[in-house]
Amino acid sequence: MCGIGGWLGVEEAPHGAEEFARRILKALSHRGPDGQGTWNSPDAHAVLCHTRLAIIDLTPSGAQPMLCANGKWRIVFNGEIYNHETLREELRELGHQFQSRSDTEVIPAVYQQWGIEGLARLRGMFAFAMWCEHTGEAVLARDRFGIKPLYLAHTGDGLIFASEVRAILSVLSTKPSINSLAVATYFATGTVAEPLTMLEGVRMLEPGRALIWRDGSFCEVTFTKPLIRKNGDHPINSEAEAAMLTRDAFLDSVAQHLVSDVPVGIFLSGGMDSTAIAAALKVLGHKNTSSFSITFGDHPLSEGPVSRRTAQHFGLNHHEWEIRGAEALDLFEEYLAASDQPSIDGFNTFCVSRFASQNGIKVVLSGLGGDELLGGYSSFEKLPRIMSLLKSACPVGRAIGRRLQNSAHPKLSRFGDMLSNPRSWGTAHRAYRGIFSWCETQKILRSYGLDCADTDWRAFTDIEPVGNDPCEIISELEIRRYMRNQLLRDSDVMSMANGLELRVPFVDVPFADALSRIAPRIRFQKAKRLLHRAMSEIPDWVANAPKRGFLFPVQTWLGQAWVGKSPRVRLPRELRTETWYRKIALLTFERWMELRELDFAT
Numbered sequence: 001m002c003g004i005g006g007w008l009g010v011e012e013a014p015h016g017a018e019e020f021a022r023r024i025l026k027a028l029s030h031r032g033p034d035g036q037g038t039w040n041s042p043d044a045h046a047v048l049c050h051t052r053l054a055i056i057d058l059t060p061s062g063a064q065p066m067l068c069a070n071g072k073w074r075i076v077f078n079g080e081i082y083n084h085e086t087l088r089e090e091l092r093e094l095g096h097q098f099q100s101r102s103d104t105e106v107i108p109a110v111y112q113q114w115g116i117e118g119l120a121r122l123r124g125m126f127a128f129a130m131w132c133e134h135t136g137e138a139v140l141a142r143d144r145f146g147i148k149p150l151y152l153a154h155t156g157d158g159l160i161f162a163s164e165v166r167a168i169l170s171v172l173s174t175k176p177s178i179n180s181l182a183v184a185t186y187f188a189t190g191t192v193a194e195p196l197t198m199l200e201g202v203r204m205l206e207p208g209r210a211l212i213w214r215d216g217s218f219c220e221v222t223f224t225k226p227l228i229r230k231n232g233d234h235p236i237n238s239e240a241e242a243a244m245l246t247r248d249a250f251l252d253s254v255a256q257h258l259v260s261d262v263p264v265g266i267f268l269s270g271g272m273d274s275t276a277i278a279a280a281l282k283v284l285g286h287k288n289t290s291s292f293s294i295t296f297g298d299h300p301l302s303e304g305p306v307s308r309r310t311a312q313h314f315g316l317n318h319h320e321w322e323i324r325g326a327e328a329l330d331l332f333e334e335y336l337a338a339s340d341q342p343s344i345d346g347f348n349t350f351c352v353s354r355f356a357s358q359n360g361i362k363v364v365l366s367g368l369g370g371d372e373l374l375g376g377y378s379s380f381e382k383l384p385r386i387m388s389l390l391k392s393a394c395p396v397g398r399a400i401g402r403r404l405q406n407s408a409h410p411k412l413s414r415f416g417d418m419l420s421n422p423r424s425w426g427t428a429h430r431a432y433r434g435i436f437s438w439c440e441t442q443k444i445l446r447s448y449g450l451d452c453a454d455t456d457w458r459a460f461t462d463i464e465p466v467g468n469d470p471c472e473i474i475s476e477l478e479i480r481r482y483m484r485n486q487l488l489r490d491s492d493v494m495s496m497a498n499g500l501e502l503r504v505p506f507v508d509v510p511f512a513d514a515l516s517r518i519a520p521r522i523r524f525q526k527a528k529r530l531l532h533r534a535m536s537e538i539p540d541w542v543a544n545a546p547k548r549g550f551l552f553p554v555q556t557w558l559g560q561a562w563v564g565k566s567p568r569v570r571l572p573r574e575l576r577t578e579t580w581y582r583k584i585a586l587l588t589f590e591r592w593m594e595l596r597e598l599d600f601a602t
Helices: 018-025 084-093 106-114 116-121 165-171 180-189 241-255 274-283 304-314 325-337 347-358 370-374 379-391 395-404 410-418 425-434 436-449 454-461 470-496 507-516 526-534 554-559 578-597
Strands: 002-011 033-042 046-052 073-081 124-132 135-143 150-156 157-161 203-204 209-214 216-224 262-269 290-295 319-323 363-365 501-503
Touching: 002 018, 002 073, 002 124, 002 165, 002 290, 018 033, 018 046, 046 073, 046 124, 073 106, 084 106, 084 507, 106 116, 116 209, 124 501, 157 165, 165 203, 180 436, 180 454, 180 470, 180 578, 241 274, 241 507, 241 526, 262 274, 262 347, 274 304, 274 370, 274 526, 290 304, 290 347, 304 319, 319 347, 325 347, 325 470, 325 578, 347 470, 370 470, 370 507, 370 526, 379 410, 379 425, 379 470, 410 425, 425 470, 436 507, 470 501
Parallel strands: 262 290, 262 363, 290 319, 363 501
Antiparallel strands: 002 046, 002 157, 033 046, 073 124, 124 135, 135 209, 150 157, 150 203, 209 216
16 A cells, blocks of 8 residues: 555656656655655666555565566556555466566566456455556556546646645646635535546546557447446346355455555444444454544543444454544544545544554455445435425425525425436435535535536536436445545545554455445345345344444534534625534534645636
8 A cells, every 4th residue: 555646747747857756756655654665768768666655575576666577567556455465476487577476566467468358367355556667658547436546637748646635736837726616516415526536637547448548549448347237237236145145255355455565454343334343353363453433421422332342242342442632633634634625524534543543453344335335324214205306396395496406405406306306216316415515515616716617517417327227326325435436535544544454354356346246235235234244253243233334423522622623714694604514514624725835817
């Protein structure tokens, strides 16, 4: 796990190759406390930068930028390839040579042997850039789910890439303007939607895609296939068979995610997903694994008693950090400083990552992704009912919706969004998970001197999924929107801010592909019954507990500290901002702007 950055161009890098590399490495230093490296092509038209968090092959032979054994490709890589040993043996039989045990060195060989399509063979999380010494060609790629980020900025002379937006901002010759559409997606959803970033001209390479660069020109190609199956193409219709398939696939995924040359810990909450990982560790014979939880004393949101009992049940070496109000405020400022893009989430991951890192852990497993893949959110129950209601909405209903958009009640204003727009799963999901309605978002933008055309907003946000079953559709939306745009991005940034690698066994292509074979009526049963049946070791006190997210008592902690604070701009009087998530959305946005020394339009 690392930070990467670099330059590809027909001219020298901005500020010169050495200064460019110095700025990139400084901006990404927190992602790689174990070492730094840089390489410049002889003509300075390519620069590769790397900060290292050593996980596999801790020796100097694992350092980057890495030149592969045949001297053709030089690569910088962020992530982990869990099947690298299997691939290495297969490639050796095909005549390839290797000079290290690192998973990094396998990637160029995979590309040389099988081309772009071969990247689908890589099991893991990855974002990389590699440069061909012979042809001047470069290849950049990102994993299928988008677990690892890769940001791009096209300039007049070339392409800047990096693991974080702040690194790109550090080398731009001029400060970019704020992307109004990105700001709109942030206030509507609590996060910036991919491939946008808050900065005009800076974007993300989309998941499962590769960018091929040569002589100032580039093209992008998709190297993966969607995980959605055609209607009726679900061969597993037996609950017993589905449970067996899920168990085998999940144990295999956890086993693969344990590949490491350093100890691996686990984030343990009171929920099903992290408990399933703890159960898998016991089944796989791993003993005394370190587990980490955050508690809040006797606050109702604290999951301390449950996680403590679960850890004891599975024989984990459990660690708890009790956070209280004053300490939380200091941590929240550090969290904001660590944010690469504004988000209303991520504080919890920042805190538990800090805790694990302080206890000497470099790698942790997280239960992220279980709800999206197995139907754990309330959206799987409520959105189908909402869609039925919208189906019966007549022109009068749409007129009512337009009135509700201006409601002072947050939920009514978002429901007005649903009623006043054409019926679609994408619109319903966006409004259901929303922070501000589109009407309210437009008012906020105007307050900041920004503007976003309604047509741009609709074209960008009205994503229609390709599934057939309602739960498959919702799963796709939760994966493409909430998980990808918020959970994965926040987890990457906040874990790496603390020099920690976060792995997600649920977000695994072979595991997801196995689940896609199961009939939706079995896969998406209430309370994730399939997971409980597959991992019967999950204790009843977890499986039968009401669904809870990994929540922090933010409103309690921050309420007193933010009394009297208000947004920097004057918002319309009728715009309600009393809810904690709306207040955090506004204040986080403004603090992010201040920390990045960016100006408002007003």
